Amino acid sequence: DLKQLNKQIAKRESGMQTIFSAMQDALLVVDSNRRVILTNQMFRKLFALPEISIGTPLLEVVRDATLDGAIADAFRGSESIRSELTLDDSQIELYAVATRNDAGELTGALVLFHDITELKKMDQVRRDFVANVSHELRTPLSILRGYIETLLDNPKTSREELSRILGVMERHSKRLDLLAQDLLTLAQLESANPNLQLGNVDLPSFFGEVIRDWEKKLAKKQLNVIVDVSPGLPPIRADRARLQEALYNVLDNAVKYSREHGEIRLVARQRDEEIILSVSDDGIGISKEDLPRIFERFYRADKARTAENIRGTGLGLAIVKHVAQLHSGGVEAESKLGKGTTIRVSLPVRM
Template identity: 40%
Template sequence: MPGPRGSLRWKLTLVHWAVIALVLAAGMLYLHVSLSRQLVALAEEGLARDARLALHHLLEAARRGPADADALAHEIGRALGMRVTIIAAGGRLLGDSGLAAQDLERAENHAARPEVVAALRLGMGKDTRRSATVGHPLLYLALPIREGPFAGGVLRLARDLGEVEGTLARMRGILYAGGGLAFLLALGISLGAGEVARRAIGEILRTVEAIIGGDFARRIGSARRDELGDLFRALDALSAHVEARLAELRLERDRLEGILSGMAEGVMVTDGEGSILLVNPALRGFFPSLPELLPGGSVPLEVLRAPGVQEAVRQAIEGRDARLAREVEILGPPQRVLALSAGRHGEGRAGSLILVFHDVTELKRLEAVRRDFTANVSHELRTPLTAIQGAAETLHDSASADPEAVRRFAATITRHCRRLTSLVDDLLELGRIESKGERLQPREVSVRAAAEAALRVLDPLIKERRAKVSVEVPGEADRAWADPAALERILINLLQNAVSYSPEGSPVRVTARGDGEEVAVSVTDEGEGIPPEHLPRIFERFYRVDSSRSRERGGTGLGLAIVKHLVQGLGGGVEVESAPRKGSTFRFTLPRGA
């Protein structure tokens, strides 16, 4: 709240006081001047009557016989109670009731006195001044003497204005006292009005401050029936309206935030110059480097560190079309492909740009997998079919001439048919696993028993490659929670790869260890190893590090994909550690058995 000197109440009060003081001063001045003029006018009017009576008396006395001017002046002065002066035509004093006879000769000449000059010229003269003769302020009135022994002279009467000044002094006192009382009364009324205004304005100010502070439920609730009451009720209505509108805006904001937060697509809003104003959580997942946005603030677009997005935003802002769609690549990590749709609203700085980002990385990957799958299946089927077709044609041509060739080509047909059968079987199994068509039935199984069963299945291949396979499963890591057939198939695929891609006579180890609530099973070989650039895709369907060598060794390219899906279906995970010429270790985890 402002101090007394700066408050509106005191400013209004001081203005009221100044106006009241000015009005009272002007009124008192007017009354004083008016009364002064009226009193002087009354004094002049009375003095004129007295002067005419004195002149009449003077002329009557002169007609009765010789007259002494000084004696007549004293006689008339005593009768009227004022100073009477008889002045000769040349200005010399003939008689003066205010002077002794011996002083008349020493008195100065009065011919140039204003009232004397005016009387001789106009028939009456008057003047107000301090008399140099008697030393008092006097009102002088002179009449010309037209006949008798004093003809050509002037009869002058002088009234002492002390009575008028006394009356004026008393009137001034009354005016001052009345003005003072009126001023004090006006001060009281002004202070009261100022206090009423202060309280009203204070209530309005407190209400406005509460609204600014967010308390929109604050109401004045005045019962006044005047203009202030109307103002209070209008302010209460405004508060209620603002409260209702803000409630609607909060609801809309919460609904919008809920929609934006629940969207899988990233949403970004920029101003007309490309600065970021709003993003949703999904977009932050695409661009982890994006800083937090302060309320009402913005950040430059460059913080995204995505040149493709920056170029798209620039084109959307500067282009003629209000909408733009394209794909942009984000280098990451992780690397992503985003489908961007942008819509421009408004122009210039006041405009805005809304961008929606769809993550199509997985879609692009699946498209690539589909293309590779189609190409690989076509290739995998074409190779044995071509061999079968060639063998069949040769067999047809040499069936009667060369029985040995018949047997050789018949064996080729049989081998490739088996390869086709294996490929189709693996495709069907992988399809059942991916579509959940193959129901796994986990239970407690022995890891060692599953590994030994896999070795029995692969015994011909192990003998052919003269591999030295060992199983090292300690008792604490022997019990796992898995489907027996699925675990056996996982180990068969991993051991078949390890034996097939290792030099003849090299060792292959199956090991297991307990790791908390899991059992980790590893298949390690000392084979050719896998280059690092192939490791991320090693579990994809038909993916081979060396396609030609894989086909020579009878692989379908689906074994590791089947391993991955089976392990994941059992609630575990699979990984590989490998390096060229240092062998490979495939490791998978399963839940530990009871």
């Protein structure tokens, strides 16, 4: 009967409203006169609106030229219209499509809004990364190509000049090799399955092993190294090889930016359920402006830190950050120009 039918219709409408309310995208439906027929909670949140009465003219609710244009284009054609609009700091993708009755007559339009802010940011990061890789490859390749042409054009190059040229070529070929290794490492760390080989890592022996590996580089600048591990510190559950990779990168920075006869401190402390590994140097330091960005890929601080003789790949600290995050930890840095830098890696005692 009619009563039962109305109940079924009301139930169906309630079910549809539940679906619309649960949608992660914003939804707007207007009639052919651009009066609001339906909105969901995400639409009202997106445009910071209160409840909207059915039949309210859209212009009284939202005034946006991009939205108006998309609805107008949808009314004129049979295709869905895609457009983008900016709301505050958000980038919104919208799709508008005309709605028609069984006779093919225009009844209105349905518009879906999807927040693509993070996608845009990721796309920009990808573009920056590709541009940076291209730049980092171009410089050593150009130098190598230039010297190869010089040698081809001058087969009687003196032994002294030849030795100098080969030295430069070797240095830049090593730089290319380091870049390739770091890119491969970063790709592995950022993959969906980084495959950590977890085991118990005893920090005193781990630090000792790292220092032995770095003896020559430390001795070359006559650096004094102090290892300070809290007594009774428990072993941490970690991938030893990845952790070693992270510490090598931090130590590499400390050595590169330390002055001769400087001091480097390796410290391990427990803070609640975390182990904090820190590497401190008394080198040239990092400016306040550069400090928040040093863990970004290819980011390099001021020119004093990027002189040719201490140039790196620009990926070392990004690798450190990824290793820490894969272990459910984090990284932080503090520094003062002319005073030195401390890099801290925090790791949970148990993963």
